[in-house]
Amino acid sequence: MADNTSSLVQLPAELVLDIFAYLEPLDLASVAFTCKTLSTHSYDDRIWQPLINRNLSDPISEPAPLKTFRELFIAHHPYWFLAKRRLWFSDGEHQGKLVAARYEPKTGCIAAYTVAAQRGRHTLEYWEKDREVVIHSFNPKVMLDLGKPVLKLAVDGAKTDDQPDNEPSDRAYALASKYSKEILMETAAEAGLYSSFMLCRTLPESGIHDGTAIWPPLRLPTPTRVRNDTSNGYQSSGHRPTRLNEVSEYHWRLRKWVEFNGRRATPRIIELMSLRSGLPAALGMAGPYFAANLRSSAAGGMGIKMPEDVTTFASLPTECFTPTPQKPWQGLWCGDYSGHGCEFLVILQPDKKDELALPSTMHWLKQWFRAGRRGSESSGSSYSSAQEDLSAQIASPSNTNGSSPASAQEEQSTSAHIADEPADEDLLNLSELPPHQPPTHSPAQQTQPTEPHAVLQGFTEMPYQRTVEEVTDYDNVPTGRLEAIKLTGDPNIPRGEYTWIAPDIGHGGFLRVADEGNFRGARVVRSAGHIAGRGFREDQYTPSQLIMVSHDRLAQFWEGFGHISYYQRVDLDALLRYTG
Known part of the structure; x- marks a missing residue:
């Protein structure tokens, strides 16, 4: 008479457990209905303990207050994802x-x-x-x-x-x-x-x-x-x-x-x-x-x-909160929002293929972001900042002739059309802009940016001269985009919205290397800060500067408000172990 016993049942218990270790919990439950032998193996805690610990930041060695890890797993099924996502x-x-x-x-x-x-x-x-x-x-x-x-x-x-x-x-x-x-x-x-x-x-x-x-x-x-x-x-x-x-x-x-x-x-x-x-x-x-x-x-x-x-x-995938050598700023951060207090945000460094289109309210800054692609200026040049770029815009011929900001914007739009300039969406595709290199033409030949929103007027002048060291970027610099998105918010910029974006933290967005005491040696790149009225009304992006102090600390120069505020990385492992 032929032996119909499964070959799996005839294997040593150690091998069966090794095989069962690859099964998911529901598959183990199905195995338990096949026969008494496999059912016994499927109850072994050496299988269920790893199924629990894969969801925990700190693995456990005892199933207390229950008797077995299997009982503990079932008690919290299907809610283990709560601890896993953190x-x-x-x-x-x-x-x-x-x-x-x-x-x-x-x-x-x-x-x-x-x-x-x-x-x-x-x-x-x-x-x-x-x-x-x-x-x-x-x-x-x-x-x-x-x-x-x-x-x-x-x-x-x-x-x-x-x-x-x-x-x-x-x-x-x-x-x-x-x-x-x-x-x-x-x-x-x-x-x-x-x-x-x-x-x-x-x-x-x-x-x-x-x-x-x-x-x-x-x-x-x-x-x-x-x-x-x-x-x-x-x-x-x-x-x-x-x-x-x-x-x-x-x-x-x-x-x-x-x-x-x-x-x-x-x-x-x-x-x-x-x-x-x-x-x-x-x-x-x-x-x-x-x-x-x-x-x-x-x-x-x-x-x-x-x-x-x-x-x-x-929640977000774990990698969004995990810095890597390629994405050292990625993670959970705490930011200083003055009268609104501390707010939490996630900083992302998306791969090029995952980058979304920049917000449409950033379009008026496109020429300013392009300025970084034209390269650093000589030691005798004035401080290259958003204020000066916008001042040059306001002093353009269309404005000096007494025309209104609206008519100036129309004239710029018309001349851009005649010159067959690329569309806005092309201008915002920073990856296709020329690489970091010294300028080859005078500022007078450069296309002026569009008129800023009224809420952004009133920038102060910064007349000091920059040194050669200050305008010379490091050779080995990070690349790509930094996006700071609020996880908690306030009545002006609510949760889930961008708080600032640095479209290019490489040579293309480079402004200077800080030589002042607070930030000495830190790279400063162009960014756009998100502002709005109460109730998130008339939201707009303003020129700002991201001061990259370290991988755990950043500072943002909000040019229109005249202040610099800090962002500090949150130690997620220490937070989850907090006991008071």
Whole structure:
């Protein structure tokens, strides 16, 4: 009689475990149903421990408080991606929020805490190059707010709340499953304040069009995106996954609401209650939504549920926060934004193939950026800065004849058309501009840039002369673009927007090598700072200078504002180990 026993079963246990080490958790679960022998092997903790540790910054050696690593993995499945991605930033209006998630071995929970920063002792000094320019000191202390976890998933079983089954709109809701249910969390010390966690469903690329409300915006290089606009409290199948392969590992949502028990929650009562005062406003929850789907977690009666706040969190690939020899400035940074306080941003050094088109509001700076391609000037030349480039523009013949800025711009546009100048999009393609070399023609032959936005007028003169050493660039310099994107924001420039861009940190964008005490030896390159009115109105880019102090510290000279502010790299490993 032929032996039908699988050859896999006949292998030594050590070889079987080596084979199983290549399987994913769901595959191991499938193997466990085949036969008793393979089922026994699939339970071995030597397989499950690495499956957990691959999601953690600091590997663990014990499964406590549970007995086995397999039990621990199952307890937090499918939420291990929270600890794996580590940093999460929200779409909260204007400011947003940055949180750091980690697994805590002592309690066995996955928790996320708000990342905060203290500016440190603040002093002012004047810049040697211009006594009207102020330098703000900046030595931030970055920490986690351990007193108020934003997210906390306990290991002893999650409390979930089913979808409603008695409302006319039920047919639009996602099918009830492990992945569509919300998890009630105990994260708030205030009585009556509740929060819940929910998974997100990835939005297909075919569903992303101009005007689609998504998080994060396309300028941030995350592999997946989700919609962050809803008319039904994010309950529909378009927002919630029903199967594991629909779960986005780069997104999750947090729902917060205030609830008073003992009274029946009717739409009319909610409508009559003030949404902009009292406890909800004090908790920053004066939003327009009503948590109709979550029943009271307290015993006895139904409850009034005040307006809810739903926040979508997203993360970026690990490499975005990891500097490399080729991309030494990439990572998480903390910036000084004066009256707005400390803000967090990610600095990216995209590969040429991944670079997006520069914002259209930077177009008026295109000639200034091109000036760097014309090379350094001699030691007898005046300081080459945005102020002088713009001063030359204002002093152009079209303006000296008494014409208005608008008519001057029209004349420049007409002459550019006659001369068959390249289109704006070609001018912004810096890679196709001539390489760094000495100028071969006089400034009078150079095309003047377009007139700047009115908000950028009023630059000061910088008449001092530059030395040969100052205008001579190093031989071996970095190349490419630096993009600084806010992860937390303020009422002027909100989260998810560029805060500044240096289109070319190589020879093409070179201005000088600093010889002043604060920045001696640092390369200074052309950049564009993003400014706007309150509420992100009339946003515009202004000429600025990026002072590349080190791979862990940068400074930005905001020319129009007359001040220099610092940016400091955040030690992500130290942040995740923060204990207070």
